[in-house]
Amino acid sequence: MKITKIETHVLLAPDYDISACSSAQDDLVVEVHTDEGIIGIGECDTNPWVARECIRARGTHCMGLGLQEMLLGADPMEPEAIWRKLYGGSKMTGRRGALICAMGALDMALWDIKGKALGVPVYRLLGRETPRKVTPYASLLPTGRTLDACRDSLIEKALKAQGLGFKAAKLEVCINGPYSHNGLQESDDSVVEIVAACRQAVGPDLVLMVDVAYAWPSAEVALRVIERLAPYDLFFLETPIDIDDLEGHALLHEQSPIPIAAGEWQNTHFEFLDLADRGKIDVLQPDVGRVGGLSEAWKVCNIAQDRGLKIVPHCWKTGIGIAASAHLAAACDVSPYVEFLPVELAESPLRRELLSTELEVVDGAIQFTDRPGLGIELNREALRKFEVRD
Numbered sequence: 001m002k003i004t005k006i007e008t009h010v011l012l013a014p015d016y017d018i019s020a021c022s023s024a025q026d027d028l029v030v031e032v033h034t035d036e037g038i039i040g041i042g043e044c045d046t047n048p049w050v051a052r053e054c055i056r057a058r059g060t061h062c063m064g065l066g067l068q069e070m071l072l073g074a075d076p077m078e079p080e081a082i083w084r085k086l087y088g089g090s091k092m093t094g095r096r097g098a099l100i101c102a103m104g105a106l107d108m109a110l111w112d113i114k115g116k117a118l119g120v121p122v123y124r125l126l127g128r129e130t131p132r133k134v135t136p137y138a139s140l141l142p143t144g145r146t147l148d149a150c151r152d153s154l155i156e157k158a159l160k161a162q163g164l165g166f167k168a169a170k171l172e173v174c175i176n177g178p179y180s181h182n183g184l185q186e187s188d189d190s191v192v193e194i195v196a197a198c199r200q201a202v203g204p205d206l207v208l209m210v211d212v213a214y215a216w217p218s219a220e221v222a223l224r225v226i227e228r229l230a231p232y233d234l235f236f237l238e239t240p241i242d243i244d245d246l247e248g249h250a251l252l253h254e255q256s257p258i259p260i261a262a263g264e265w266q267n268t269h270f271e272f273l274d275l276a277d278r279g280k281i282d283v284l285q286p287d288v289g290r291v292g293g294l295s296e297a298w299k300v301c302n303i304a305q306d307r308g309l310k311i312v313p314h315c316w317k318t319g320i321g322i323a324a325s326a327h328l329a330a331a332c333d334v335s336p337y338v339e340f341l342p343v344e345l346a347e348s349p350l351r352r353e354l355l356s357t358e359l360e361v362v363d364g365a366i367q368f369t370d371r372p373g374l375g376i377e378l379n380r381e382a383l384r385k386f387e388v389r390d
């Protein structure tokens with residue numbers, strides 16, 4: 001089989017809000033075509049226009065080639081070999097950043113093609129005959145532009161997630177720091193109050209995680225708040241400090257009463273080696289698209305397994321990335337949860353409408369079928385509706 005064509009779709013939610021801290025408002029979806037008529041689907045979570053150019057742009061020498069020109073004519077049944085070829089041929093431009101995200105979307109599509117060609121789901125390609133039970137956590141973004149509105153919307157969404165049967169949920173308590181939602185800049189007291197109010201509303205049984213989106217300037221400052229969050233029984237606290245502060249993360253690992261999770265932005269498994277070994281992160285959160293696809297995400301699973309760490313894949317996109325995360329977790333022994341944006345609670349119409357067939361959640365667990373590849377189908381009408389040509 002040969003790759004014959006690559007389609008790149010930049011998608012945009014028509015009502016996107018530039019003050020929102022949500023990358024679910026845009027998307028780069030790729031379709032990789034083959035001479036046998038099989039089409040693979042992938043997506044990634046970065047600036048979609050930049051990622052598109054990483055695929056389309058051509059090069060003039062063997063260290064700076066474009067991804068498309070290296071892919072055309074290649075055999076899609078060998079995604080890992082293709083990954084090495086693309087990584088090696090783009091090193092002067094790539095190695096990290098948007099180019100690795102673009103490679104992630106393409107790699108996801110290649111695994112989809114391979115599964116479809118062999119008639120098996122992706123988790124089976126990763127070596128698991130029967131999928132592990134995969135528990136999705138509902139990822140909850142607040143709405144509103146005041147502290148009260150933010151708190152009330154999180155409580156309401158947590159209760160709705162519980163009502164939908166989710167066993168776990170993550171509160172995006174992003175109300176201060178560089179990536180706060182809707183421009184809020186509130187106190188640490190308010191962070192603690194929101195978490196306390198949500199815990200009180202949902203009771204003791206719902207597993208809760210909290211994401212503060214790099215809110216605090218140092219591990220020492222973070223620890224003062226984390227100690228106050230400890231009574232609320234959090235499964236992890238996500239990205240309390242800047243991701244480049246690996247020494248700070250190591251200090252948190254030593255002193256935090258709550259496990260620390262990070263890794264959503266990391267490109268390639270090499271960056272996860274640093275997070276695991278220098279940063280001592282407890283819960284690694286590879287985003288399948290951003291880390292470079294399933295080929296790289298699987299290496300991150302092995303890094304976690306070798307060190308006794310947990311994997312909880314990050315995904316803030318559509319059902320395409322969620323499916324890739326779910327197949328990964330279904331094959332990985334150390335992945336207790338995957339991030340999941342429930343369609344019923346998602347702000348983004350891309351998340352709600354882009355797929356006509358996706359993996360479903362029943363009684364708090366992802367339902368795997370024998371559908372080959374990622375087991376998803378695009379809603380062509382939605383693809384046309386959200387695609388932008390500029």
Ligand SMILES: [Mg+2]
Pocket residue numbers: 211213238239264
């Ligand atoms: Mg996050």
